[in-house]
Amino acid sequence: MDKLSITGPKIRFEIPYDFPLLGRIRITDTLIISWVVMLIITLLCIWLTRGLKVEKISKKQAFAEMLVEMADKFVIGNMGEKFAYMVPFVAALFATSLVSNLISLFGVWSPTADLNTEAAWAIVVFIMITRQKIKANGLGGYLKGFTEPIVIMTPFNMLSELSTPISMAGRHFGNILSGVVINGLMYTALAVASSKLLGLLPGAVGALLSQIPILDVGIPAILSVYFDWFTGVMQAFIFCMLTTMYIANAAEA
Amino acid sequence: MLFNIPFLAETATQDLVSVAPWTFIAQICNLFIQMLLIKKFLFKPIREMLAKRQELADEKIRKAEADQVAAEELKSSYEKNMQQAKDKAGEILATAQKNAATQSDEIIRAANEQAIAMKSKAEADIAQERRKAVNELKGEIGSMAMEIAGKVIEREISEKDHAKLIDEFIENVGKA
Numbered sequence: 019m020d021k022l023s024i025t026g027p028k029i030r031f032e033i034p035y036d037f038p039l040l041g042r043i044r045i046t047d048t049l050i051i052s053w054v055v056m057l058i059i060t061l062l063c064i065w066l067t068r069g070l071k072v073e074k075i076s077k078k079q080a081f082a083e084m085l086v087e088m089a090d091k092f093v094i095g096n097m098g099e100k101f102a103y104m105v106p107f108v109a110a111l112f113a114t115s116l117v118s119n120l121i122s123l124f125g126v127w128s129p130t131a132d133l134n135t136e137a138a139w140a141i142v143v144f145i146m147i148t149r150q151k152i153k154a155n156g157l158g159g160y161l162k163g164f165t166e167p168i169v170i171m172t173p174f175n176m177l178s179e180l181s182t183p184i185s186m187a188g189r190h191f192g193n194i195l196s197g198v199v200i201n202g203l204m205y206t207a208l209a210v211a212s213s214k215l216l217g218l219l220p221g222a223v224g225a226l227l228s229q230i231p232i233l234d235v236g237i238p239a240i241l242s243v244y245f246d247w248f249t250g251v252m253q254a255f256i257f258c259m260l261t262t263m264y265i266a267n268a269a270e271a
Numbered sequence: 272m273l274f275n276i277p278f279l280a281e282t283a284t285q286d287l288v289s290v291a292p293w294t295f296i297a298q299i300c301n302l303f304i305q306m307l308l309i310k311k312f313l314f315k316p317i318r319e320m321l322a323k324r325q326e327l328a329d330e331k332i333r334k335a336e337a338d339q340v341a342a343e344e345l346k347s348s349y350e351k352n353m354q355q356a357k358d359k360a361g362e363i364l365a366t367a368q369k370n371a372a373t374q375s376d377e378i379i380r381a382a383n384e385q386a387i388a389m390k391s392k393a394e395a396d397i398a399q400e401r402r403k404a405v406n407e408l409k410g411e412i413g414s415m416a417m418e419i420a421g422k423v424i425e426r427e428i429s430e431k432d433h434a435k436l437i438d439e440f441i442e443n444v445g446k447a
Binding site: 024025026027028029039040041042043044046048049052053056059060063064066067070071072073082083085086089105106107109110111113114129132133134135137138139141142195 | 283284285286287288289290291292293294295296297298299301302303304305306307308309310312313314316317318320321323324327
């Protein structure tokens with residue numbers, strides 16, 4: 019494999035009926051892996067909360083309690099007590115993002131490597147931000163906010179408003195995609211390198227061994243520490259941080 | 272073929288950056304479904320458990336407070352009982368001491384009395400013995416004297432006549 023191609027998710031299933039505006043329903047890897055991710059998270063939750071005890075708790079239960087407390091602390095710390103109802107949403111966002119990012123470690127398609135996923139999350143957050151703004155200022159106040167400080171700024175204000183979800187989605191997608199691209203490049207390059215290196219051996223042995231991409235073992239794991247682990251955790255955290263910050267700020271003014 | 276069966280045909284791929292409205296909609300739904308699932312399977316049981324624990328802790332604190340009050344009551348009652356017991360013990364001790372003193376006094380007095388009685392009895396015995404001895408002596412000395420006198424004067428002296436003289440003599444001897 020000397021040629022590297024980086025594409026979107028594979029389409030596994032298609033209903034060949036063109037809905038107006040929405041087009042065909044295509045079940046892609048993004049959706050299938052998303053469901054797998056949901057299943058993993060839900061099973062994890064069920065496993066963690068099995069056999070809860072009030073006293074003499076197990077390590078597992080201590081971990082589950084710690085997760086809940088962390089989620090509470092994070093959301094209430096960033097948004098205040100009145101947004102306590104947002105805890106499950108932010109927790110779901112974080113968990114889904116994190117597991118989606120890290121599932122690529124198992125060699126499957128990461129749902130977050132599809133911009134549609136991040137766009138969906140960002141739009142939901144954007145609607146929440148807008149709702150809080152309208153709630154805080156009233157519809158008139160919200161619309162009037164665009165014309166400030168002067169009327170001529172209106173298009174720029176609208177642009178800046180729209181840039182929030184776009185930047186959120188783009189940041190997350192770009193970071194994950196970069197990991198996918200770098201990993202793809204790395205595997206291909208190392209395969210070529212090992213093939214050429216072992217091809218130096220004479221005769222049939224060299225011909226056979228050059229088929230095995232021996233350099234692909236181990237070396238990409240080092241890069242994956244940053245591109246999969248660090249980026250995966252970081253982007254999930256950043257996305258949730260921005261979500262809570264934006265919504266809390268929107269509710270203030 | 273109606274559907275694109277996976278793995279059989281060459282699987283088609285989406286473009287790297289493309290708009291797939293159904294994926295977009297599905298992901299929004301997925302996010303909210305995930306939220307509900309996490310809420311139901313993680314937050315709800317944990318929060319219920321935490322509330323239960325809180326309740327239990329509150330109950331324990333309440334119980335501890337009640338126990339403390341009860342313990343203090345018990346303590347004061349014990350202290351009261353203890354004081355009573357101490358008082359009573361003191362009383363008993365004092366009574367015993369008094370009794371002992373009385374008893375010892377009694378014993379000493381009784382002993383004294385007995386000693387006095389014994390002494391007086393002994394004195395009486397002694398006196399009686401003396402009297403007896405004197406009486407015996409009286410008889411003997413009388414007869415002896417008469418014998419001597421008879422020999423001296425060579426004549427019989429009537430005992431009756433001279434008994435009075437002899438008595439006087441003995442009386443004088445007894446007094447001497």
